[in-house]
Amino acid sequence: MSLFWRIFLLNAAMLVVAAVLLLGPVTVSTPVRPGEALAVGAGLGLMLAVSAFILRIGLAPLGRLSRAMATADLLRPGGRPAATGPAEMAELIGTYHTMLDRLEHDRASSTARVLSAQEDERQRIAQELHDEVGQTLTAVLLQLKRVADRTPGELREEVTLAQEATRGSLDEIRRIARRLRPGVLDELGLVSALRALAAEFPDHDVRVRTRVTGFPAPGDDDPGAPPSLGHETELVVYRVAQEALTNVARHAHASHVTLELRRVSDRVELRVIDDGRGIGSAAEGAGVRGMRERALLIGAELVVGPRQGATGTEVLLRVHDEAEGITS
Structure with missing residues (x-):
């Protein structure tokens, strides 16, 4: 009635x-x-x-x-x-x-288009950094080497310093290019990409530990291995881990970070746990909202909150097997 x-x-x-x-x-x-x-x-x-x-x-x-x-x-x-x-x-x-x-459908569609365009732009910039800037710096290094061979002893030290600065800039350019478009993700898969991401953590005073459970080693063609993640899902997992580690480096003031990837029954879980000062009552920033948007694209669940039983923050990404992007 x-x-x-x-x-x-x-x-x-x-x-x-x-x-x-x-x-x-x-x-x-x-x-x-x-x-x-x-x-x-x-x-x-x-x-x-x-x-x-x-x-x-x-x-x-x-x-x-x-x-x-x-x-x-x-x-x-x-x-x-x-x-x-x-x-x-x-x-x-x-x-x-x-x-x-x-x-929700309109937002998911627009977000997917924006993130796809963002990934394309990152790939373009990474390629230009590698091909244009990288090759230019490599040529500068070669020229400096030839100059150093003909430079008197009192000036050779300054040329050597210029070489080291150029070599450092070249390494930084390559590192930025790898962060923009991780080639190791396309070539060796998610596990190797996450290990490389942890190895390149910008704060050398923070110890980063990587744990992988339930995933075959690179090059393992065991027919009994569990289903693999699709490319889009691997990219989402990688970007969430990348943003979580970036937040740790910028805000956490941590000394230890654990990056864990594991398969549990019918789902895949990514955990990034630090022992820093925690998020407290701070509002979610653009980085966390970006992680949520990426998680929604593949129907995954993202939880960001205090670390259980201790100080720090835990980022949990849970991807179910029926989510878009997981293939047999």
Whole structure:
């Protein structure tokens, strides 16, 4: 029954009962007798109580919908109110669900296009850094070597310093190119790419430990090995690990970091755990929201929170086998 008819029939029933009582056993005299005033007051109080009770029940779905709309986050799907209550309420909640589905689909589609364009741009920049800047610095190194061979002894040290600076710049360019587009991910797979990522951690005072469970070693063609991750899923896992390690280097002030990749039953889990100062009550930054967007692209679950039982932060990415991107 619709909310209109519920309220209308309730008020009509109470008015009919009040009229019958006034025409029957309950009468009002002039002046009003105490018993008559008590009966009318009790009847009025009962009518108000019943009306408030019915309205509270009827409008409860609207309150749930209001709270759900206030806390809705397209990066954290789920927690939708049930489409219950009067017909108008159920229709309104159903319309909200449809709108939310459309918004999540549109956001996922636009995010996928943006991230795909971002990866293409990273690949282009990495290629230009490697081919253009890298080759230019290599040529400069060769020229400096020829100059050093013909330079008098008192100037050779300065040329050597220039060589070392150029060589350091070349190494940095190559490192940036690998971070922009990790060739090891395409050539050797996710496990090797994560190990290389941990080895290149920018803060040398932080010890990074890598643990891999349930994945075959590179080059292992065991037919009984578990299903492998698809390219898109591997790229998402790699980028989440990369962003998590970047956040540790920038904000955590940690001394130990654990990068763990494991297969558990029907899912794959990536964990990045540090012993730093933790996230506290700080709002999520662009890096964490970027990780959430990537996780949603493959239907994965991302949890970022305090480390269990100790100080620090834990980033958990959970990818189920039925998620997009996992192939046999």
